Amino acid sequence: MxxxxxxxxxxxxxxxxxxxxxxxxxxxxxxPTFRDAEGLWRNFNPLEYATPEAYAKDPEKVWAWYAWRIQKVRQAQxxxxxxxxxxxxxxxxxxxxxxxxxxxxxxxxxxxxxxxxxxxxxGNILRARCEACGKRFPLPEAFTPPPVCPGCGRRARPDVVWFGELLxxxxxxxxxxxxxxxxxxxxxxxxxxxxxxxxxxxxxxxxxxxxxxxxxxxxxxxxxxxxxxxxxxxxxxxxxx
CATH class of the missing domain: 3.40.50.1220 (TPP-binding domain)
Structure with missing residues (x-):
């Protein structure tokens, strides 16, 4: 060629x-990818899992989904x-x-x-970011979602960029x-x-x-x-x- x-x-x-x-x-x-025939968005609505509004509405639901994805990532090489x-x-x-x-x-x-x-x-799915102080920290191998900030003890969110957020x-x-x-x-x-x-x-x-x-x-x-x-x-x- x-x-x-x-x-x-x-x-x-x-x-x-x-x-x-x-x-x-x-x-x-x-x-899994997101947009192909077998991608994540085929079975999951991004508006329910990957927006600030979705997280504000139901943080437990969003964290459960991310915990599932984190498990897959930790198994990957x-x-x-x-x-x-x-x-x-x-x-x-x-x-x-x-x-x-x-x-x-x-x-x-x-x-x-x-x-x-x-x-x-x-961002990186293996990190979390404190909602209060902004501290970023790696997630331990085993954690109960939602994790809490090791600095101030407040709730943390996934350290990823959701739709509608700045890079x-x-x-x-x-x-x-x-x-x-x-x-x-x-x-x-x-x-x-x-x-x-x-x-x-x-x-x-x-x-x-x-x-x-x-x-x-x-x-x-x-x-x-x-x-x-x-x-x-x-x-x-x-x-x-």
Missing amino acids: EGLAEARRRLARAERVAVLTGAGISKPSGI PNPAHLALVELERRVLERGGRFLLVTQNVDGLHALAGSQNLVELH PEGAWEKAEKAFAQADFALVVGTSAEVEPAASLGRIAFASGAYLVEVNPEPTPLTPLAHLSLRMGAVEGMAALL
Whole structure:
């Protein structure tokens, strides 16, 4: 495939690489996606589980759902696609380049795999945030939801970004800058529908980056991509590297 060969050549010499990942990269690790035919939103209404209003109305219901998801995340391990991005980061930094991995995922698998230059755009499900003092803290292996803040003893919420909420302070600015300055942008396993993350590929393309998409299905980003690999994340990353 000529397009793949060109993508490999460009990636091998890229000095500024920016990567965006979505739920599709964690699917091979056993973590459900959100929007595909078997995704979470097929059986759960996001308005009932992933908004500030839902939490205010019924925090116990929301926490029970997150406790179930946390259990799944704790059972998961990074897959070859996560490890491939660790290797890509190593190669780019070894040749003196810049690398940033931006993920919409809250499962922590990129960090567990060993990614260093990482922005968790939507937070981390394995942390909680105090509703009173704002303290963030890792959730213990076993806890009774809702957890309480170790600092002030007040109730804590999941440290994730819900629909209608702002991203963590500084996260978007760092991500936007990396994609605007990238000469190679890679978007893996995301539907490219959730803003503002969905804009990152367009920002990179508009700034002149070579844009590669890895996703089994076409997305709104497909018309802009220099190469779209219709593969899962594991197969796509293996093909690129």
